Amino acid sequence: MQAKPKTGKQKPSLVYKPYLRGNWHSGLAAKRGLRILVYLLVFMFVYLFIGQVLLFDSVILRTMANLTVILACGALLYNDGAKVGMDDVAFAEIALTRQQAGSEVSQADRNRCYHPLKGFFTALMGTLPLILVSLVFAFIATEQHYQLGGLPGWVEGFERRADVGLALQYYHQHQGIGLEGVLRIIVRLLLFPYINIVGTDSSAALLWVERLSPLLVCLMPLGYALGYLQGPRLRAGVHGAIHTDTRRRVRKQKKERARLQQPRNLV
DSSP: OOOOOOOSOOOOOOOOOOOOOOOSOOHHHHHHHHHHHHHHHHHHHHHHHHTTTTOOSSHHHHHHHHHHHHHHHHHHHHHHHHHHHHHHHHHHHHHHHHHHTTOOOOHHHHHHSOOTTHHHHHHHHHHHHHHHHHHHHHHHOOOOOOOOOOOOGGGGGGGGSHHHHHHHGGGGOOOOOOHHHHHHHHHHHHTHHHHHHHOSSOHHHHHHHHHTHHHHTTHHHHHHHHHHTTHHHHHHHHHHHHHHHHHHHHHHHHHHHHHHHSOOOOO
């Protein structure tokens, strides 16, 4: 019986090569965190323009739309972390080769090498300022209640009457914005997608989001750390593609030599 030809695509082979493990924390890893911080600030700025568009009346539609934005931002950080992780593994392979050849690997080079926890450290350093702001606000946040708005102009004439003016005096008691109010503005800008999902109808639900803000601001940067973990596998895929291409080229050359060595039929 003849074997059926394979119609499906073969999975790419993975060839893992040894590499020198670096340090999980370093000044370089901390500097990379600035890139994550810039990403988060850009996401916040962009969401100021598209956030109102995603505020649908339907809870299901609103949740799906805002979750899509969150996942898209997390995917961008995931891809960035995967690229950095693959580059660090490539550098770690070279560093190991140099070490095996008798050369000394400097501390700076070791800091550049791959370590599986380095992505988490970088994500933490980039998110740390936002975590600290959210943590302070989470402790002092209180449930917001309905506040009275301003009085229309035509009511001013009635305020001169003693019986009416005393009742309307409450409308003129303005409280200045304090630390909680300033932090609430910052945190809600950072958590705009989650605020949209919960909605503004329930003050208790909003308070829960504000109390959980230190954890919520870490969700998207977590994508960078998870992407960084893929560095060895992506690098193994590069080696696998090179190995497969080399085998294919050698096999083709053997067939070509065998064809040339076959005796030609005499006419």
